[in-house]
Amino acid sequence: MRHFILIILLFLPELAFTWGSTGHKIINRRATRNLPESMSIFQADSLYYEAHASDADNRRDYNDLSLYAEQWRHYIDIDDYPNFQNLPKDLNVLISIYGLTRVKENGTNPWAVIWFLDSLTAQLARNDLEKVKQTASDIGHYIADGFQPLHCTVNYNGQLTGNDGIHSRYETTMLNTFQSQISTQVSDIQYITSPIDYVFDYIIYSNSLVDSILQADNYAKAVSGWSGSGTAPSTYYNALWDKTKNLTIAAFQKATTTLASFWYTAYINSGKLQILPNPAQINFANIPLGSSVTDSVIIKNTTAEELILNVVNPDTQNFQIVPSYAVIPKGVSQKFYVNFNPSRVSTFSENIIFNHNLHIPPIYLDVQGSSYQRTFTINQNTINFSNLFVGDIRKDSVIINNTSGTNLNVFIINPDTLNFNVNPINLSIPAESSDKFYIIFHPKIESSFNLQFMVNHNLGTDVVTFNVTGNSIIYRINFSTKNDWNLISIPLKTFDSTVTSLFSNSLMDYFYSYGESGYKTEYILKNGIGYWAKFSQSQIVQIPGIPLYTDTLELNAGWNMIGSVSGDIPIQSLFTEPPDLMLSNFYGYDGFYFIADTLRSGSAYWVKANSKGQLILNSFSNNKRGLNINSTPLNPPPPPGISEEIVKNYILHQNYPNPFNPITHINYYLPEPANVRLTIYDLLGKEIITLFNGWQEGGKKSVEFDGSNLPAGVYFCKLKVSGETGYTSVIKMVLVK
Known part of the structure; x- marks a missing residue:
């Protein structure tokens, strides 16, 4: 039977190219697409693998009848062995059972893959890149052979079932005709732990497809009317492709993925694939005892598999790392944070180990640092002023403890003197004493602040810092002005108090206030005073400024036009000085006068006092003392130039x-x-x-x-x-x- 094979190969030279030259080129070239970026040397040589995909066929020497001869490496007639699903995979054991001649003539393809895998691994390890290219091309050829079903059966040419010539028709003529329809997808590859078992698994799978190809051949003959003699018509190949297209494309997909997995396995076994943290070393330098510092390291999964990391930290007392466990998909990076928090004055050096699930060396991160005893401390490292209106003021303090045996002189460096003040900016603190300075937040602009203040001193070279954060926002109030006359006030501290700046829609560039001598035109508006203002239409006016929650208003005997503050105040929460000051009802205006029960922010009101005194407004007051109010209805003065009939x-x-x-x-x-x-x-x-x-x-x-x-x-x-x-x-x- 082996002699018969030699005769066929001599008289049908097209059988010398399994999968045809086209198929081998497709598999070798497309396999590189599945590789991780760390195997860039393979990706760069994809055209070489394509060009040399069939070099192994060209090396056949049919006079060489040794076990390792090229001619036996391209196939295995696995079904010539009894119970071939459980065939011994050790070549020496197989020879001892069936003899050298039968074993070699049945083909040595599975072992050829292993031989070339070992060679590729050794060549990668010694960085012999020229041989790597050739061996990578050759192993691609042998793996592709194992996915051609007719290379995995004794009935390789249909000679035992009346399908003579099917080998060339299927893998060469049909494939050349329909190669444009062979599509493969980028797929996940894997490290192969038992290569020989993996090879036999896909060879047995390929053998299971032999009958499907033979049946497709019979179907194509019947459909096309071709008898099997001479040249098969195109209708035959169309029918043959129609029946074998799915299994053929699946075989190419599996072959490209398998080849990439074998390359990947050799790359790992050679020690070429290693994952290094970036950076590989963190040096925390010298920091004072009692402080801490954090840095980060990035680990990128450059393999083709999911990377599962478990961190082994030999010194958790001085170094902490988070996260301590991570699952990193292929091609993805994970950041780890390392915190150095020394527990004693010393020099520290450790290797943090990232154990993982892959067949590559562990990942090591070298961390170093040292600590010293600081001669003074501050009581807080962060001051958070939260939210503050522009123009408001808030302060906090920092206490410095001088634990040294000498005088401590400090100078505070303020990175933002526009919005922050330091008082005092210099301190001289005796030995074993403490003192404080204040950070005053007085924002002039609307912004978010995250600043680092520095404490310079005379007791060493280390820099002491603390962080100051805060947000500033501009307070704004909406005025709802109506057409014609309005009673309004300014319930906040404005940045520009002119009428034309605050109320550009006013019919006049002045408002009217009211005093002991009657109405008076005002171009600049003040807090606590009520104004008559006339507008051409109803609209909303927004005014920015600083909130004014309290105010003390001076009242004259008789009618007073008063303002309001930032926040509504019920009338019963107001109080006067003197407490027995007699007042009238408070009158608001909405096209007519009405008795008000609340002072609304932005509105103005009339109130009549029996003598001079003060009216105290406080948005947060819960005054229970009450007011002395004479509730007899009165008619406040009308707007300027308007008859008093407006109120009648x-x-x-x-x-x-x-x-x-x-x-x-x-x-x-x-x-x-x-x-x-x-x-x-x-x-x-x-x-x-x-x-x-x-x-x-x-x-x-x-x-x-x-x-x-x-x-x-x-x-x-x-x-x-x-x-x-x-x-x-x-x-x-x-x-x-």
Whole structure:
């Protein structure tokens, strides 16, 4: 039978190229795509592996009949052996059972792969890169042979089943025709712990596909009508590819992955693949006892497998590393933090070991450091001022303990003198004494701060530092101005207090304040004072500044127009000096005067005092003393140039919102107590509902109207006041749904 093989090879030279030259080139070239970046020397030589993919075929010498002859390395007729799934894998054992002639003529492909794996490993170890290229090409050829099913059977050419010539038709002609359809994907590779077992596994797998190829041959003949004599038509090869395409592409995929795995295994076994931390050494230099310093190291998984690290730290008392366990996917980096926290005055040097799951040496990190006894300490290394409004001030202190036996002179270096102050900046501290300095945070800009202050001194060369952090934000208040006259105040410390800067939408470049001599024009606005301001339209005005939560207002006898602070204050939380000062109600303005129960931030109010005194505003006050208020209704002065009728008229305001769905609010003003009827009508004048009917005290009123049960449309609200003066007013409302 072996003699028969030699005759076939001599008379059918195309059989000398297993998978055909094209197939071997594809496998050798594409295998490099699966390699990790650490095997760049293989990736760089991919064109060499392609060009020399069939060199092994060209070395065949059919006169060489020795066990190691080239001709036997390209196949194994594994099914010629009984119970071949359990065939002994030791070549010497196999020869002792079946004899040298039978074993070599049945092919030595599995052992050829192992021989060349060993050679590749040795060549890599001695850095013989020229031989590495040739051996890597050759082992690719032998592995590819093992994935060609017809190289793994005694019926290699279909000669035993009437499929004569199938070997060349399948691996050469068909493959050359359809090579463009052979696609392979980049796949995970692995370190092969038992190469001979791995080879036999894929050879037995290949042998299991032989019958599928023979059946495909019979099918293609039947479909094409070809008898098997002469040249097969294209319809035959189309049918043969249709039936074998999936198993062929799968074989190429497995072959490229397997070849990359064998290269990878040789690379590791040669000691070429090592993972080194970056940096490989951390030197923490000399730090004072009681302090700590942290540095980092990066470990990149340059292998083709998942890297599982367990850190072995021989000196956990002085060095700490996190994380102590990590799972790093291939091609990914992991950062580890090493903290040096010396427990004694000494010099330290350790190797931190990163044990792992791969077949490469452990990873070592050399860490070094030393410590000394500092002659003074500070009580805190970090000051956090949190959040502060621009313009506000906050301070904290740092205590320095001089534990030396001599005088300590320190000088504080401030990296940001615009937003931080140090007081004092110099200290002279006697031996065995302590003193403090203050860090004052007075932000001038809106920003986030993370600064390092330095303590220079006369007792050595080490630098003592502490961190200062904080955030500054600009306080802003929104003013809701309405068309026409508004009573407003400035409830914060502004950066520019001119009217034109704060209220560019004002009709005038001045506001009106009120004093003992009446109204006065003001171009610069002050805290605590109320102002009349006139605007052309309703809008929101935003003003930046520094919050003002407390204020003491000077009151004159008679009417006073007062301001507010940053935060609303209920009237009952105000208090006066003297405590028995008699005040009127507080009057706000919303197109008409109303009695206020709260001083709203940004609004201004009228209040009448029976004599001079002070009114104290405090947003955080919980004053229970109360005020002396005469609740008799009064009419504060009207806006400048406006008749006092403004405070004597009945007013029915337009509902808000309008249109509405389904709820709206109706506001009206009574200058005096009156009998009131508030009624809703539909478009036809039919009364829908009476919202109020009865006697009401004077002042601002508000009624809610719910139109949930009404259809969409136009409605009218009528306010009617009975009495000597009498008053009737109607507004139009639109309900939408």
